[in-house]
Amino acid sequence: MDGLVEDLKSLLPYLRRYRRSYWVGLAAVVFGTAFQLGSPWVLRFAIDALARGGSPRQVALYALTFVGLAALAGIFRYLMRMTIIGASRWIEYDLRNDYFAHLERMNPAFYHRWRTGDLMARATNDLNAVRSLLGPGIMQAASTILVALGAVVQMFSLDAVLASIALLALPLISVVVFRLMRRIRLLYDQIQAQYSRISEKAQENLAGIRIVKSYAAGSREIRLFAKANEEYVRRNLKLAKVRGALVGTIEVLAGIGILLILWVGGHRVIHRHMSLGELVAFMSFLAMLSWPMIAIGWTLNLIEQGRASWIRIQQVMQEEPEIADGPRTDFSIASLRGAIRFDGVSFSYDGAWVLRGVDLDIPQGAAVGIVGRTGAGKSTLVHLIPRLYDPTEGQVRIDGRDVREIPLAVLRRCVAIVPQESFLFSDTIAANIAFGTDGSEEQIRWAAEMAGLLEEIQSFPQGFDTLLGERGVNLSGGQKQRVALARALLRDSAILILDDALSAVDAATEERILRNLRRIMRGRTTLVVSHRISAVKDLDFIVVLDEGRVVEMGTHDALLSFRGLYWELYQVQQLEESLSAL
Amino acid sequence: MADQDYREEEILGKAYDARLMRRLLQYLRPYLAEAAAAVVLLLLLSLLQLLGPYLVKVAIDAHIARGRVAGLAAISLLFFAVLLLQFAVEVAQSYLIQRMGQNIMRDLRLEVFGHLQRLPLSYFDRNPVGRLMTRVTTDVENLNEMLSSGVVAIFGDVFTLTGIAVVMLWIQWQLALVSFLVVPFLTVATFMFRSKVREAYREIRVRIAKINAYLQENISGMAVVQLFGRESRNLDHFRKLNYDHLEAFLRTIFYHAVFFPVVELLGALAVALILWYGGIRMHAGSLTIGAVVAFIQYAQRFFRPISDLAEKYNIMQSAMASAERIFRLLDEPEEPDFRSPAIRPAVVRGEIEFRGVWFSYNGEDWVLRDVSFRIDPGERVAFVGATGAGKTSIMSLLTRLYEPQRGCILLDGVDIRHIPRDELRRNIAVVPQEVFLFAGTVEENIGLGNERISSEAIRQVAEALNIHEMIEKLPRGYREDVRERGSRLSLGQRQLISFARALAHDPRVVVLDEATSSVDSETERMVQEALEKLLAGRTALIVAHRLSTVQNADRILVLHKGEIREVGTHSELLARQGIYYRLYQLQLAGLKVERPVEGESSAPSSEAASHAPATRA
Numbered sequence A: 001m002d003g004l005v006e007d008l009k010s011l012l013p014y015l016r017r018y019r020r021s022y023w024v025g026l027a028a029v030v031f032g033t034a035f036q037l038g039s040p041w042v043l044r045f046a047i048d049a050l051a052r053g054g055s056p057r058q059v060a061l062y063a064l065t066f067v068g069l070a071a072l073a074g075i076f077r078y079l080m081r082m083t084i085i086g087a088s089r090w091i092e093y094d095l096r097n098d099y100f101a102h103l104e105r106m107n108p109a110f111y112h113r114w115r116t117g118d119l120m121a122r123a124t125n126d127l128n129a130v131r132s133l134l135g136p137g138i139m140q141a142a143s144t145i146l147v148a149l150g151a152v153v154q155m156f157s158l159d160a161v162l163a164s165i166a167l168l169a170l171p172l173i174s175v176v177v178f179r180l181m182r183r184i185r186l187l188y189d190q191i192q193a194q195y196s197r198i199s200e201k202a203q204e205n206l207a208g209i210r211i212v213k214s215y216a217a218g219s220r221e222i223r224l225f226a227k228a229n230e231e232y233v234r235r236n237l238k239l240a241k242v243r244g245a246l247v248g249t250i251e252v253l254a255g256i257g258i259l260l261i262l263w264v265g266g267h268r269v270i271h272r273h274m275s276l277g278e279l280v281a282f283m284s285f286l287a288m289l290s291w292p293m294i295a296i297g298w299t300l301n302l303i304e305q306g307r308a309s310w311i312r313i314q315q316v317m318q319e320e321p322e323i324a325d326g327p328r329t330d331f332s333i334a335s336l337r338g339a340i341r342f343d344g345v346s347f348s349y350d351g352a353w354v355l356r357g358v359d360l361d362i363p364q365g366a367a368v369g370i371v372g373r374t375g376a377g378k379s380t381l382v383h384l385i386p387r388l389y390d391p392t393e394g395q396v397r398i399d400g401r402d403v404r405e406i407p408l409a410v411l412r413r414c415v416a417i418v419p420q421e422s423f424l425f426s427d428t429i430a431a432n433i434a435f436g437t438d439g440s441e442e443q444i445r446w447a448a449e450m451a452g453l454l455e456e457i458q459s460f461p462q463g464f465d466t467l468l469g470e471r472g473v474n475l476s477g478g479q480k481q482r483v484a485l486a487r488a489l490l491r492d493s494a495i496l497i498l499d500d501a502l503s504a505v506d507a508a509t510e511e512r513i514l515r516n517l518r519r520i521m522r523g524r525t526t527l528v529v530s531h532r533i534s535a536v537k538d539l540d541f542i543v544v545l546d547e548g549r550v551v552e553m554g555t556h557d558a559l560l561s562f563r564g565l566y567w568e569l570y571q572v573q574q575l576e577e578s579l580s581a582l
Numbered sequence B: 001m002a003d004q005d006y007r008e009e010e011i012l013g014k015a016y017d018a019r020l021m022r023r024l025l026q027y028l029r030p031y032l033a034e035a036a037a038a039v040v041l042l043l044l045l046s047l048l049q050l051l052g053p054y055l056v057k058v059a060i061d062a063h064i065a066r067g068r069v070a071g072l073a074a075i076s077l078l079f080f081a082v083l084l085l086q087f088a089v090e091v092a093q094s095y096l097i098q099r100m101g102q103n104i105m106r107d108l109r110l111e112v113f114g115h116l117q118r119l120p121l122s123y124f125d126r127n128p129v130g131r132l133m134t135r136v137t138t139d140v141e142n143l144n145e146m147l148s149s150g151v152v153a154i155f156g157d158v159f160t161l162t163g164i165a166v167v168m169l170w171i172q173w174q175l176a177l178v179s180f181l182v183v184p185f186l187t188v189a190t191f192m193f194r195s196k197v198r199e200a201y202r203e204i205r206v207r208i209a210k211i212n213a214y215l216q217e218n219i220s221g222m223a224v225v226q227l228f229g230r231e232s233r234n235l236d237h238f239r240k241l242n243y244d245h246l247e248a249f250l251r252t253i254f255y256h257a258v259f260f261p262v263v264e265l266l267g268a269l270a271v272a273l274i275l276w277y278g279g280i281r282m283h284a285g286s287l288t289i290g291a292v293v294a295f296i297q298y299a300q301r302f303f304r305p306i307s308d309l310a311e312k313y314n315i316m317q318s319a320m321a322s323a324e325r326i327f328r329l330l331d332e333p334e335e336p337d338f339r340s341p342a343i344r345p346a347v348v349r350g351e352i353e354f355r356g357v358w359f360s361y362n363g364e365d366w367v368l369r370d371v372s373f374r375i376d377p378g379e380r381v382a383f384v385g386a387t388g389a390g391k392t393s394i395m396s397l398l399t400r401l402y403e404p405q406r407g408c409i410l411l412d413g414v415d416i417r418h419i420p421r422d423e424l425r426r427n428i429a430v431v432p433q434e435v436f437l438f439a440g441t442v443e444e445n446i447g448l449g450n451e452r453i454s455s456e457a458i459r460q461v462a463e464a465l466n467i468h469e470m471i472e473k474l475p476r477g478y479r480e481d482v483r484e485r486g487s488r489l490s491l492g493q494r495q496l497i498s499f500a501r502a503l504a505h506d507p508r509v510v511v512l513d514e515a516t517s518s519v520d521s522e523t524e525r526m527v528q529e530a531l532e533k534l535l536a537g538r539t540a541l542i543v544a545h546r547l548s549t550v551q552n553a554d555r556i557l558v559l560h561k562g563e564i565r566e567v568g569t570h571s572e573l574l575a576r577q578g579i580y581y582r583l584y585q586l587q588l589a590g591l592k593v594e595r596p597v598e599g600e601s602s603a604p605s606s607e608a609a610s611h612a613p614a615t616r617a
């Protein structure tokens, strides 16, 4: 129980939000328990009345009272559940929303560290354990403590000496329980971690099911999954043992109390220090204690699990995004024109430099090509503009302002990007194109047309209302890419970034799109990353990256005259084309 | 879609319950011995629990009441021994039940996961990852409570219930019948509760799956969500899904909060009835006070397991809703395997033939129309065509990821439907258009855990593909964790790893679906050169938009709107001046510096160009 308060403190704001429910619920627990404890008395009076030969009417009255009490107790139990369990569900709802909102603030670097399956496990299984703590846990704890307290008070009022003896075992109980609880928490934490492994495995397997199938890797996957499951079972059984020990220990210790009473009380009765009746009454109260004792074991278990899970959720919630609006943000910036400058920008993901001393000046409205070998750092470079990452050294400026001073929302509204890997959502095609804008039907059609997609979409039976599967699985590679392109075009922003956005389309379509783009690019700062010389050669100038450095820069003709990397790349493409012309 | 599933289930109705339970009990079968032991221990436990009070009674009656100190120590010790035994039995019993529950859940998870591996790809097109994950993890976990606290205890409860009922009838049948008067009400209450709460629990299962699917999708595509500033709208949507889930749960809480007290109230009513009726009978002198007291105690014992059962009933309803979902998935028909007679070609030569293949993903929306072609062993054939023409679809049919509606596909003259699926796929390696790397090392991603692929072989392939150096440059080389989906690498690098994966598997047939689309031309040329060696003796199907990639192929097939329009070598096709020729001209023109057509010139272009200094590092 060490540090319990510390660990659960961060839950307080949530509890506070529903404190009315909790107070009403706790009051209901008190009254419900009171009425429940009262009904045996009524029963006793009724039986006494029967024994005295009371009239049936009198007995019936008692019977009615009995039912009445039960009904009252029932009403309070109803209230108790509705308020406390209800509040716990509301808190679960709040927590899940907050978790999602938190994830929405996290940067790519975070998602690079955390596995999707793990994040999902925390949002489901751990959240559930926390909810159990807040609902059944609190409810159970309250009623347990109440019943126990009632029994103890009655015991003390009967015979203080015996009562103290009966509770002699209590310190012993707390020491043992304390130790076991700690162990339970540790084990439970390991269990949840393993559950995350299972969830990760399932998530990856399902996401990559095409590869698994194509390579007939199913049986291997099953083997791996089974291994993760075996470990999960093993850890659970370890916990089961400790849990059993906890419940058993508490029961035994409660039994020792009875034993002591029997022994000491017996002597006292024999020596006429107390009456037999008192002893019997005393023991019945002690028996009343044994149920809460068991319930305590169960409740403590819930609490420790909830606590371990809450810590796991907190591990996610306590991560702070490195990229967010901060004290440097100048909120007076409401729009951008789109002149981009890289000032001595170096960047590393984790040690090795990916970009080194990049200096670039892209005037507003210019169209710039970026080429370079695979892994040269092109995607990294363009990702610095909408601040998916921040440079490790140097600055990226837009309109002369460091991007870190521009409100993130403004920055991203002014930058439209077609990522190298198209990610579509399971929604209609229209909704995917209008993602991030409130584009009218007209505009959506326009964007689709610009992306060379209109005819194809119209040939689908449901047209723009065609529902896409996850990641757009039911589109062809080129169709996906063009939906992503249309999505970016519709944003109509000052800066347009195409990261290898035409790699999956054929020459005819590419040509058509490039022609459209030329019109769209007018007045917009455009960055075109491409492996195809054809996509960049007509642009204002071209930047050649190699191993994170800008090695060449200039117009197509100028670059060719350098006879450097660009010329080489051009030659490779050129050579083959002309070779084949033979 | 989930909604539709959900409605379908409603029709299944009540008869389904028994079936569901029976099916669930099947999973107990391997653990029958354990279950039996647990029940025996449970009985033993209740016996021991009775023994304690009995010993107390003896101590009081025989010793304390008579003032005899002598035997008190002995009986106290005996009491203590019973206590210890009780402890041992308790621990053993709860452990057994837990073990059984955990084992059953593991069995279920493995079965669901295994079944998923055998479902056809079209199933995954329809079902989001998050939903399927929910089935494997959360839904199975939802059975935990029932398995670890429910099933066995229910037997115990039902057992005591019947026992007490019999005893009550035996002692005083009239009184017994009077107290049983409440049973019909109990039945009605239970019935109403069941139908309501079950419905709610079913909705909960559907809704939690929706939440998880949405969560999964958003986590995967978070960068896009943020870049397009969709955070608040997506949060709103998530809130809505989350609220639907909450709302269903609040309903169950309401039903439960009503049902549980009602059951207790009915118990109290039974006692009251006994009091009332007993009072009348006693007044008439036909009943003793002892009988009434005894009867009341029995009635209370009768209702204790009932309210216990009510609690478990609730747990069970929730578990059943999950079981329903799980079984539904398990009932999905598996991907068809081979038709008998199974034919396992000893050595695959790699001859491929499509014979009048018609294919559509759904209904009459033909993606491939009457596609026929033949590829000789060792031949290198390229597929060219506009995007969406059906190239990838052809490749998917070849490995039986989908099944054609008409026509057949032959490998070495054998209909692939007669070849065991895994065998077929082992012989055909695919570099898919969409790269997928698993979280794990580079080495694992290339070998995919296949024992037959040594790390030697992996390095050789990497060297041949010119990616050895790139891999060695990673901090941990081949042991570098590439992270989820390979996010540690650039897309081109990922594609090359995926390429290496296919070749490392040493297949007879290689399918390269846009396998170098994200790779620079120089690297691509090196790969091409390497392929000359690597593809020797293998049949290769190459899909590419960059004609430079395909022009060296032995034959080129031009696909247009799902039909094969042109077939021939590069020069033959050029000579035909058809579709291929047009594509070729376009690509050629693309490399020529064309001055923008007047009026289309971007205004600031010349200014910007002059602004940008031509530099060379």
Ligand SMILES: Nc1ncnc2c1ncn2[C@@H]1O[C@H](COP(=O)(O)OP(=O)(O)OP(=O)(O)O)[C@@H](O)[C@H]1O
Pocket (backbone or CB within 6 Å): A112, A349, A350, A354, A372, A373, A374, A375, A376, A377, A378, A379, A380, A381, A420, B487, B488, B489, B490, B491, B492, B493, B518, B519, B520
């Ligand atoms: N998240 C990451 N963590 C660590 N290293 C990374 C990460 N992403 C990329 N890299 C490394 O940074 C380098 C540049 O990657 P980047 O994606 O910018 O290349 P690129 O020029 O876009 O290549 P391609 O043409 O293949 O798309 C690569 O060597 C890559 O391995």
Ligand SMILES: Nc1ncnc2c1ncn2[C@@H]1O[C@H](COP(=O)(O)OP(=O)(O)OP(=O)(O)O)[C@@H](O)[C@H]1O
Pocket (backbone or CB within 6 Å): A473, A474, A475, A476, A477, A478, A479, A504, A505, B125, B361, B362, B367, B385, B386, B387, B388, B389, B390, B391, B392, B393, B394, B433
């Ligand atoms: N899983 C699917 N479910 C439904 N329709 C699909 C699915 N996959 C592809 N399609 C549709 O089938 C048609 C052919 O797609 P396919 O992927 O075979 O094209 P492709 O020739 O490979 O195109 P690309 O060059 O763009 O990759 C497209 O119109 C596409 O929308």
Ligand SMILES: [Mg+2]
Pocket (backbone or CB within 6 Å): A378, A379, A380, A420, B490, B491, B492
């Ligand atoms: Mg890139």
Ligand SMILES: [Mg+2]
Pocket (backbone or CB within 6 Å): A476, A477, A478, B391, B392, B393, B433, B513
């Ligand atoms: Mg394709």
